[in-house]
Amino acid sequence: MLQEPFSTGNSQIHRLDPRFKVVSATVYAFVVALSNNFPVLIAALIFSFALVGVCRLDFLEVAKRVALVNGFIVFLWFVVPLTYEGQPIFYLGPFGVSREGVLVSARITLKSNAILLAFIALIASNTVATLGNALGRLKVPEKIIYLLLLNYRYIFVMEEEYRRLLRSASIRGFRPGSNLHTYKTYAYLIGILFVRASDRAERVYKAMLCRGFSGRFYSLHEFSFSQLDLIWLIVMTIAIIGLGILEWVQIT
Amino acid sequence: MGANNVIIRLENIAFSYAGDKLVLDDLCFTLEEGAKLGLIGHNGSGKTTMLHLIMGLLKPSSGTIRAFGKPIETKKDFLDVRRKIGFLFQDADDQLFCPTVLEDIAFGPLNLGKSPTEARKMAMETLERLNLNGFEERVTHNLSGGEKKLVALATVLVMEPKALILDEPTTGLDEDTNIRIITLLNQLDISYVIVSHEYDFLARTTREIYGMQNGQIAYTGDSSALHSHYHTHPIGKFRHRHETLNSQT
Numbered sequence: 408m409l410q411e412p413f414s415t416g417n418s419q420i421h422r423l424d425p426r427f428k429v430v431s432a433t434v435y436a437f438v439v440a441l442s443n444n445f446p447v448l449i450a451a452l453i454f455s456f457a458l459v460g461v462c463r464l465d466f467l468e469v470a471k472r473v474a475l476v477n478g479f480i481v482f483l484w485f486v487v488p489l490t491y492e493g494q495p496i497f498y499l500g501p502f503g504v505s506r507e508g509v510l511v512s513a514r515i516t517l518k519s520n521a522i523l524l525a526f527i528a529l530i531a532s533n534t535v536a537t538l539g540n541a542l543g544r545l546k547v548p549e550k551i552i553y554l555l556l557l558n559y560r561y562i563f564v565m566e567e568e569y570r571r572l573l574r575s576a577s578i579r580g581f582r583p584g585s586n587l588h589t590y591k592t593y594a595y596l597i598g599i600l601f602v603r604a605s606d607r608a609e610r611v612y613k614a615m616l617c618r619g620f621s622g623r624f625y626s627l628h629e630f631s632f633s634q635l636d637l638i639w640l641i642v643m644t645i646a647i648i649g650l651g652i653l654e655w656v657q658i659t
Numbered sequence: 660m661g662a663n664n665v666i667i668r669l670e671n672i673a674f675s676y677a678g679d680k681l682v683l684d685d686l687c688f689t690l691e692e693g694a695k696l697g698l699i700g701h702n703g704s705g706k707t708t709m710l711h712l713i714m715g716l717l718k719p720s721s722g723t724i725r726a727f728g729k730p731i732e733t734k735k736d737f738l739d740v741r742r743k744i745g746f747l748f749q750d751a752d753d754q755l756f757c758p759t760v761l762e763d764i765a766f767g768p769l770n771l772g773k774s775p776t777e778a779r780k781m782a783m784e785t786l787e788r789l790n791l792n793g794f795e796e797r798v799t800h801n802l803s804g805g806e807k808k809l810v811a812l813a814t815v816l817v818m819e820p821k822a823l824i825l826d827e828p829t830t831g832l833d834e835d836t837n838i839r840i841i842t843l844l845n846q847l848d849i850s851y852v853i854v855s856h857e858y859d860f861l862a863r864t865t866r867e868i869y870g871m872q873n874g875q876i877a878y879t880g881d882s883s884a885l886h887s888h889y890h891t892h893p894i895g896k897f898r899h900r901h902e903t904l905n906s907q908t
Contacts (some may be wrong), residue, residue: 424665438863496888497696535758535760536757539758556758560757560799560800561756561799598817607752609747611753611756612753612756613711614746615756615766616741617714617741617748618766618767618770618814619738619741619742619767619771620768620770624772625766625769625775625778626775627765627775627778627779629775637724
């Protein structure tokens with residue numbers, strides 16, 4: 408089942424204009440991604456934590472998402488310090504663990520966590536539907552938005568269809584192994600999934616035509632920029648400019 | 660019957676899919692105002708094809724389609740037909756494509772040029788009419804099969820159609836949803852055509868039954884006959900009933 412656990416809430420951040428949240432999250436993510444100084448990255452991480460705190464999200468759910476991303480980062484820590492060129496700190500058998508490699512890994516870890524947390528607070532606090540509307544108001548091309556929305560709507564329908572096919576294969580004794588029969592079966596499954604997807608796309612389009620669709624989408628939502636948005640605009644601007652100054656302005 | 664109260668008339672329609680043999684062959688069919696028709700026929704007998712022709716989703720190889728007295732030929736004519744005739748698809752998942760129920764129901768009115776405020780109001784009224792209060796912010800994907808069907812019906816009814824076409828509306832639905840749909844259809848004062856394999860459902864929602872065979876449509880009988888018959892014979896004896904009804908007419 409499709410869940411949007413972070414989108415329900417009534418915190419200050421939940422009540423902000425989604426357009427503002429999308430823009431500020433994007434700018435913030437760029438600034439953090441382009442920064443390299445450790446004080447800046449640590450400050451960003453703390454600020455992102457604070458945003459999640461203001462959102463008052465379920466801590467366990469947030470931890471789950473963060474853990475998922477950090478699972479990938481752990482692999483990075485296994486590979487990068489060993490392969491990155493630079494001054495070795497110590498040796499693991501024949502491999503030198505380079506100082507530069509460790510620093511790069513640390514930066515990536517800080518950056519991705521800071522950006523992830525900020526996105527959980529600012530982006531995941533909207534439903535995907537609202538997000539689509541906000542993007543529309545920000546003049547993102549309609550085709551991209553409807554690609555997003557229709558994907559969101561039908562990806563689980565397709566997944567169900569895939570599971571149904573897989574189940575029907577397994578009740579007829581299909582056991583995947585590394586042999587030609589398995590590959591062939593998977594190829595058939597994927598093939599029929601494509602056929603069904605295109606059939607469904609056609610039916611959905613027909614259903615849309617029957618309800619008067621003529622190529623343009625209209626939105627139900629009207630957004631307004633409130634005083635609360637203004638306050639948060641100031642907060643986000645100070646945070647972003649502050650990080651920028653720390654990173655790029657030489658303080659002598 | 661004057662031409663004024665004819666909603667749809669199909670005259671000598673032929674249709675085939677890309678050079679295959681004819682699915683519809685010299686088919687004639689009329690839907691009049693106030694008519695409540697049931698349409699039965701074997702799988703692949705061309706029922707869905709005919710419905711798609713009416714909506715302009717497919718083009719007939721020959722023959723004419725008239726709606727509300729006018730021949731329907733151009734794309735613009737069909738746009739007009741689609742405003743006036745609601746079509747309920749077999750699979751509600753095909754019909755509900757917006758993230759939330761409210762947006763899905765408002766999609767039609769917005770296409771008809773209503774303002775967001777009006778569309779929202781119409782959607783809320785339709786939800787209330789179908790006893791679906793509180794569904795507006797639900798995510799369409801997470802609805803149960805029965806709820807999806809009712810919401811799909813709401814997306815059609817919100818456009819205030821003059822006629823409804825329902826393609827197997829009860830397939831895979833539980834008894835409760837079935838009864839809700841029957842009650843709802845009986846409250847409607849517009850005409851409709853229902854394609855279904857469920858005779859009991861047809862008996863409770865329609866007055867006349869048409870059968871589809873060899874690419875043509877024939878009047879098969881009064882739906883009350885179907886009803887009594889349904890109770891005296893098991894459902895598997897349909898072929899027998901069909902012949903009896905034919906011989907009666």
